[in-house]
Amino acid sequence: MxxxxxxxxxxxxxxxxxxxxxxxxxxxxxxxxxxxxxxxxxxxxxxxxxxxxxxxxxxxxxxxxxxxxxxxxxxxxxxxxxxxxxxxxxxxxxxxxxxxxxxxxxxxxxxxxxxxxxxxxxxxxxxLVENLGQLLFTKYVLPFEISSVLFIAAMVGAVLLGKREKQLID
Amino acid sequence: MVLATIFQNGMSIDFYIVLSTILFVIGVVGVLIRRNAIILLMCIELMLNAVNLLMVAFSTYFGKSDGQIFVFFIMVVAAAEATVGLSILVMAYRNIRTTDVGIFNNLKG
Structure with missing residues (x-):
């Protein structure tokens, strides 16, 4: 085959x-x-x-x-x-x-x-990892750093949304 | 270990274009025919993966790594999107006890 x-x-x-x-x-x-x-x-x-x-x-x-x-x-x-x-x-x-x-x-x-x-x-x-790592930490290092900000925003958003708020209407 | 890619064995790029188009269309049809919001999010993941597959295929085909870096960033964005989307869904479920997107229609002000 x-x-x-x-x-x-x-x-x-x-x-x-x-x-x-x-x-x-x-x-x-x-x-x-x-x-x-x-x-x-x-x-x-x-x-x-x-x-x-x-x-x-x-x-x-x-x-x-x-x-x-x-x-x-x-x-x-x-x-x-x-x-x-x-x-x-x-x-x-x-x-x-x-x-x-x-x-x-x-x-x-x-x-x-x-x-x-x-x-x-x-x-x-x-x-292979070697090539991609070289590229990621030289040419694309700025998007890589910005993606960490995106993750922080997503994490804060998820925690905020997932928090049980006080029930106003029953 | 370095293996020969499939394109060096004479495989045409057309195969991956058709495959990822079919996957993308399956995702679109899934969004249209299902009403469960979780399945809708899953179909969005399917569409993102179809794009990833085509990006990797072209990246390998032309011998440029940039496409695979973009796939990596698409995965990052998809992870963030899934987290926020699912937490919105859980919150909506707490209030209206359903995940039917037809009933989400009532949320408009």
Whole structure:
């Protein structure tokens, strides 16, 4: 089995589990399928030799963000019975809109590829930690520092919002 | 260990363009057909990941690391967004006992 077949199988599994996220009625199943999707996406990163991004994707997305989602889901105590549903007409309209969006995006991206293929210059070490670290702490050091401010703001916001305020109306 | 990338084995970039477009469209359709606000946030994460996948594909394809740095920053922003979004959701749930976005409609002043 060569690498291309492997990539195609991996892509198919990614699409399948992403579809299950929006199809499955139980929100907990949706979260678990999303974790699975992130693992398959990380597999795709490894195929492209982006090892740092693959590791960070698993640690940050599957490890931190999805656990946060799962915690909130457990906290809210939602069940399959009181899951809100849209009407069939809205679902049909959404599917048509999604299909049209897909067609337009593919049609728009199709022509740019001819130019792209000519200037291809492939290197196999760019996804390693050494290269990315060099770039992150020299050229992109200012955005890196600013992102810490963003995290402080998000943390303060989350604590402020999550604090139980005094009930005025009972 | 340095492995050969998939593009050096003759894989076309078209595959990843189509794959990430499909993932993005799945995210958009998910936002449109579901009414549970948590699923909506998850579909936004799916869309962000579709963009990340395409960024890494092009970064590897052209041999420039900048795209992967941007993916790193997208992850940072996504983490912050998920935290604040979920805490707003928990607070809204405390007041109106539901996560149905159709009922959030009543919040307007």
């Amino acid at each position: 060569n690498l291309e077949t492997f990539a195609i199988i991996m892509g198919g599994l990614t699409i399948g589990s992403a579809l299950m996220v929006i199809i499955s009625k139980n929100p907990v199943k949706s979260v678990l399928f999303l974790v699975l999707t992130f693992f398959f996406i990380s597999g795709n990163y490894i195929l492209m030799n982006a090892q740092f991004i693959a590791a960070v994707n698993i640690i940050v997305y599957a490890g931190a963000i999805m656990v946060l989602f799962l915690f909130v889901l457990m906290l809210l105590n939602l069940s399959k019975e009181n899951e809100p549903k849209n009407s069939v007409f809205v679902k049909f309209a959404a599917l048509v809109a999604g299909g049209i969006l897909f067609t337009v995006l593919i049609a728009a991206l199709k022509d740019g590829l001819v130019i792209a293929a000519a200037t291809v210059d492939q290197s196999d070490t760019i996804g």
